[in-house]
Amino acid sequence: MPSVIYHRAYSRYSFGATHPFNPVRVEMMLDLLDALGHPARTVAPEPATREDLLRVHAEYYVRRVEALGAGEEVPDCGDYGLGTPDTPAFRGMDEATRWLVGGTLHGARLICEEGEKRVLQLGGGLHHARRNYASGFCVYNDLAIAIDYLTRHGLWVAYLDIDVHHGDGVQQILYEDKRVMTISLHESGQFLFPGTGSVHELGAELGRGLKLNLPLEPFTEGESYLEVFDQVVPAALRQFRPGILVVQAGADAHFDDPLADLMLTTHDYEAIFRRILEWADLFTAGRVLFTLGGGYALGAAPRVWTILHLLIHDLPVPGRLPEAWRRKWTATLEGTVPAALHDPTPSRFDIPNRQEIAHRNRQTGERLLEGARPYWF
Amino acid sequence: MLVRDIMSSPAMAIPAATTLADAYRFMREKGIRHLPVIEGPDLVGVITDRDLRLATSSLVPSPFAPGSPVSTVMSRPPLTADAADPVEDAARTMREKKIGCLPVVEDGRLIGIITGLDLLDALMRMTGADKPSGRLEVRLPDHPGELARLTATLSERGLNVHSILTYPEGPDSVRTVLRIGSIEIRALAGDLRRQRFEVVWPPEKPCPR
Numbered sequence: 001m002p003s004v005i006y007h008r009a010y011s012r013y014s015f016g017a018t019h020p021f022n023p024v025r026v027e028m029m030l031d032l033l034d035a036l037g038h039p040a041r042t043v044a045p046e047p048a049t050r051e052d053l054l055r056v057h058a059e060y061y062v063r064r065v066e067a068l069g070a071g072e073e074v075p076d077c078g079d080y081g082l083g084t085p086d087t088p089a090f091r092g093m094d095e096a097t098r099w100l101v102g103g104t105l106h107g108a109r110l111i112c113e114e115g116e117k118r119v120l121q122l123g124g125g126l127h128h129a130r131r132n133y134a135s136g137f138c139v140y141n142d143l144a145i146a147i148d149y150l151t152r153h154g155l156w157v158a159y160l161d162i163d164v165h166h167g168d169g170v171q172q173i174l175y176e177d178k179r180v181m182t183i184s185l186h187e188s189g190q191f192l193f194p195g196t197g198s199v200h201e202l203g204a205e206l207g208r209g210l211k212l213n214l215p216l217e218p219f220t221e222g223e224s225y226l227e228v229f230d231q232v233v234p235a236a237l238r239q240f241r242p243g244i245l246v247v248q249a250g251a252d253a254h255f256d257d258p259l260a261d262l263m264l265t266t267h268d269y270e271a272i273f274r275r276i277l278e279w280a281d282l283f284t285a286g287r288v289l290f291t292l293g294g295g296y297a298l299g300a301a302p303r304v305w306t307i308l309h310l311l312i313h314d315l316p317v318p319g320r321l322p323e324a325w326r327r328k329w330t331a332t333l334e335g336t337v338p339a340a341l342h343d344p345t346p347s348r349f350d351i352p353n354r355q356e357i358a359h360r361n362r363q364t365g366e367r368l369l370e371g372a373r374p375y376w377f
Numbered sequence: 378m379l380v381r382d383i384m385s386s387p388a389m390a391i392p393a394a395t396t397l398a399d400a401y402r403f404m405r406e407k408g409i410r411h412l413p414v415i416e417g418p419d420l421v422g423v424i425t426d427r428d429l430r431l432a433t434s435s436l437v438p439s440p441f442a443p444g445s446p447v448s449t450v451m452s453r454p455p456l457t458a459d460a461a462d463p464v465e466d467a468a469r470t471m472r473e474k475k476i477g478c479l480p481v482v483e484d485g486r487l488i489g490i491i492t493g494l495d496l497l498d499a500l501m502r503m504t505g506a507d508k509p510s511g512r513l514e515v516r517l518p519d520h521p522g523e524l525a526r527l528t529a530t531l532s533e534r535g536l537n538v539h540s541i542l543t544y545p546e547g548p549d550s551v552r553t554v555l556r557i558g559s560i561e562i563r564a565l566a567g568d569l570r571r572q573r574f575e576v577v578w579p580p581e582k583p584c585p586r
Contacts, residue, residue, distance in 0.1 A: 020561065078537075081509075085535045086559050128509065128560075135509040136560040165560065168509065191578065193560040194509035219583060259563055261579060349583040 002118035002312045003110050005103045006042035010123040012096035015088050020296040021137040026122050028302035028329055035322035038315055045106035047098040056144045056173055061132040065139060069094035081134035097139040100124045104142035105149055107289045112153045117286040118312050125248045125293030127167040144173040147246055151179040155243035163250025163293040164260040166197030171211050178206035181240045183233060187260050188215035199368040209375020212236055214368060217357040218261040222268030224358040228365040237283045239376045244287040245280050251295030251304035259296050265343040269304045273311045298333055303341055380467050381460035383499045384481050386489030390415045398443035401429050411478035413487050414451050420480055420487045422451035457482040464499045467491055503540055510539045511562035513555045514578035
């Protein structure tokens with residue numbers, strides 16, 4: 001039985017009503033699972049301790065987050081990416097973030113200590129946070145902290161990041177670590193935040209050849225995405241032989257997402273999730289820890305993550321959305337909610353240079369493998 | 378950005394009497410391609426790995442012997458830069474003369490060196506690519522005050538601009554590329570379009586049909 005990790009306190013990680021990183025996304029998802037008759041059976045984590053944070057973050061950085069969370073003035077907080085329009089300070093921000101970190105860490109413990117196979121953490125995925133720098137809505141890096149725990153307990157980790165933004169914080173923190181392979185698929189940094197994640201960023205020292213980046217063209221659609229996904233990820237996993245997959249399952253590569261430019265549909269996400277579960281069975285004895293991540297279209301992200309939840313539990317993915325749920329959230333959000341769990345098929349977009357986009361992505365995949373392979377043998 | 382901000386200092390140098398073989402060995406050891414040549418405290422020339430290879434190649438009708446002094450092969454007088462020169466001036470000199478380095482000289486004494494790689498580093502710093510940031514590209518009419526109108530909007534939103542590059546695009550417009558310390562460039566682009574800015578990146582998203 002897969003484990004789902006959640007605590008009501010997760011909703012305290014909130015930068016205000018108009019900020020895109022909105023806890024209502026998870027609320028909508030939980031509500032939808034209820035309405036579908038598959039309520040999430042969640043286990044509650046403890047918040048991470050200060051010591052947990054210091055495995056990855058600098059003490060002077062944690063101290064500043066604590067001070068901002070206590071409502072104190074921190075004049076130099078901008079030097080640490082804090083108190084910015086993207087990552088504003090809020091009351092209790094240290095504790096709220098420690099809840100999310102604690103959840104991801106709890107997932108790692110369930111797999112290490114209880115022999116759990118599939119774990120879904122309904123939050124976290126704060127992949128932009130660096131040792132001493134908050135960025136892109138991310139304060140502490142729950143992923144790097146959980147990965148540190150896993151490697152210390154003997155599991156080598158393949159980290160797979162399907163958020164539309166490059167997983168720069170996780171990559172940077174683990175850049176020289178030979179026990180961790182990171183694979184990030186994202187819209188190219190030439191166009192999208194944070195600007196990094198080129199195929200040439202391959203890791204350093206003993207970690208060389210183990211940090212993989214697939215920067216994709218703007219307006220990439222599912223077919224091309226899945227082609228390079230299949231081209232790169234299984235080859236890398238077969239080579240690295242990880243003990244566990246840690247997956248940042250951001251939903252912001254969806255075509256409806258307001259922050260980015262990839263064109264995935266819910267069908268593409270289902271295909272991606274099915275592959276990941278299959279590869280976990282094939283390469284890591286089924287051990288896989290999913291977190292959420294970006295995903296800012298309220299009409300899309302909760303559906304993507306509901307599909308993930310159903311697939312993890314080997315449940316069928318139903319067609320229509322329950323009418324009561326649609327009515328409730330249409331009223332709450334003052335906007336329309338789609339009619340079905342999946343996007344309408346076929347979803348077609350007016351993309352003039354579709355062939356060229358697919359071609360360039362294919363070449364990027366080849367260039368990545370050419371660059372990394374010499375370090376694999 | 379000035380030459381002194383990007384130069385390597387102090388610069389390595391060799392005496393004019395050094396043999397070609399020793400100069401070659403020195404470059405290999407240090408992993409460098411450009412060497413200022415000095416006589417006493419004074420800079421007298423520059424020698425590159427290419428100079429050495431061309432001078433001693435067996436393909437040349439009468440190659441120099443490995444024991445010849447570098448003074449026989451080096452470029453002289455050397456082209457130099459001042460530490461207070463803007464980097465774009467140094468770049469122009471290097472491009473026009475098709476050379477790979479400029480020794481930096483103060484009162485005739487060598488105090489540093491810049492190479493093509495240092496200029497690439499400068500380009501990367503100028504384009505702000507070393508900080509988490511998003512790209513915004515706007516086409517502005519070539520009139521006074523347009524850029525100010527754009528940056529005023531960014532300032533109202535509390536956004537930090539890591540870099541701005543502007544270049545002429547046609548007779549009446551300039552293209553401005555900004556790296557902004559924010560993940561929310563699309564929302565910003567929407568605002569700018571409402572204020573009648575012509576935003577080139579990010580573009581409007583294709584609609585499902």
